[in-house]
Amino acid sequence: MRHYAFLKGFLKKNLWRYALGVVFLILVDACEVIVPRILGPITDGLASGTMDYKGLMRYVWLLIAVGAFAMVNRFLWRWFVNRTSRKADYHMRKMLFDKFMSLSERYYTQNKTGDLMAHATNDIRAVRExxxxxxxxxxxxxxxxxSTTIMLFISVPTKLALLGLIPFPMIAVAVFFFGKVINKRFKEVQESFSELTDNAQESFSGIRVIKGFAQEELETDNFMKSAKKNFDKNVALMRVDAVFDPMINMFATLAFVIAIWKGGAMVASGEITLxxxxxxxxYLGSLVWPMIGMGWVINIIQRGMASAARLNKIFTEVPDIKDAPDAVGHFEFRGAIRIEDLTFSYEPDGTRPVIxxxxxxxxxxxxxxxxxxxxxxxxSLASVLTRLYNPPDGTVFxxxxxxxxxxxSTLRKQIGCVPQESFLFSTTIRDNIAFSDHDLSDAEVERYAKIAHIHDDIAEFPAKFETMVGERGVTLSGGQKQRVAIARALIHRPRIVILDDCLSAVDTQTEESILKALGEELxxxxxxxxxxxxxxxxxxxxIIVLDSGDVIERGRHDELVELGGTYADMYSRQLLEEELAAL
Known part of the structure; x- marks a missing residue:
């Protein structure tokens, strides 16, 4: 049960619901065990002719009462158990999403999207089941x-009961053996499904590139390789199931053969009544279901444990970006930045520094x-300043x-960052701009849209600010997405603004207008x-000039141009490009 440790709080709070559901379930099972004890006297009475209509109706009404009692309790156990398991499903989804939100960017670069989606779908479903x-x-x-075994020994001679039970230990052995194989095969199915969903997600995200290079056939082939692998793993699992279920049924049939052979002989000899x-x-028939049920239990529990182990691994993941134990309280955030001999690497061991x-x-x-x-x-400097990655202590102040x-949270509320890749959510333009505060007025949203020089473009859309941008902002051009992202970063009035090459997709004239507006606003x-x-x-x-993480030049624009180094060379080339573009 250690794999279910992440559900300890939920189970402790809802254990009584499961317990009550199990009580009602046992009452239903008790009704099933009682029914053969009612059918026996009816059969003997009718066979011997000693039961009249009035006596028969007493048993009929008793069967009706037992059936009604079972029906009520069946509803109650399903209500308590199934409803609680659905609550567990909801609880796990919330826990998992909260955990995903707490993990740093490093975690997402080290794990595939397909794996994360499989955790959120298949694994949660398996645990819930x-x-x-x-x-x-x-x-x-x-x-x-x-209970059925006890009633079996009460109802017939011990010798007959033991003969009838011979096939059932075989069922238990088969269940034990196949359970391990099923667990292994199920893990392989989950892993192949993760690979499949990751492949599909990557293809959907890069659909423009795929079509632009006419590589639909190649991507389809790659997807079908993943699909074939998933298919093969599922077939391997179903092959085990295909052997397992008929084997259980064969042993059950053997029990009925013994019942008819030996039980019929004892009726004929008068040793037992009809x-x-x-x-x-x-009772032998009633024993078949629990034995098959045990097989299903093994499947369900083994799959649930495999998925719970995968989920537990996520829940025990320690975020590397979190508040320090000695974090400062409230302080006046003015925006002064001091960097002292910062060396930064994405590798945990500090190798291959990028700054x-x-x-x-x-x-x-x-x-x-x-x-x-x-x-x-x-x-990389933008990632450090926003603490998407932690810099070494004592290097950034x-x-x-x-x-x-x-x-x-304090840091990021005071920093507005516009990254290179302007990600937009598949909602309205207004919601994207007002992402940090959905209670902002329309006037404020429009004001920052004007500062980012996206207002006029939005005004041309039929739905204006209520225009749906589509998944990842697919309905907007690269320049429009960048300008929406600029408005989004500015609207919560941060003390520090980081613009990470966020004007690369706009023309020079628009860039100048945006920079002028930003200069006044900031x-x-x-x-x-x-x-x-x-x-x-x-x-x-x-201006600091970087090359492979090293500072090679620094100063103001005029000073660097006069220096005649890398900066001056870049400036000369860009001037030439602008002159050629103007021809």
């Missing part, structure tokens, strides 16, 4: 097996620009406080502008 159907079948099988034979045959010995001192309200070629480490000691706010475009950052208070 183990808590619902598994609980019912366990107690149902145990009680029926014990009524006793009916009870014997009925090396970076230092900077940005006063509140100043503009720091980071420029460099692709892969120079520019965007905001208003004199180590960034690792600032509560994550007066007194600290700005970090990351770009490979010199035109975007030439008015910054300080």
């Amino acid at each position: 183990s808590l619902g159907s598994g609980t019912v079948l366990t107690f149902d099988s145990l009680f029926l097996t014990i 009524g006793s034979f009916v009870m014997f045959y009925s 090396k010995h970076l230092s900077a001192d940005v006063k509140a309200g100043q503009v720091l620009a980071i420029v460099g070629r692709l892969g120079s480490g520019k965007s 905001i208003d004199g406080v180590d960034i690792n000691k600032i509560p994550v 007066k007194g706010h600290t700005s970090i502008i990351i770009s490979h475009r010199i035109s975007t950052i030439k008015h910054a208070d300080e």
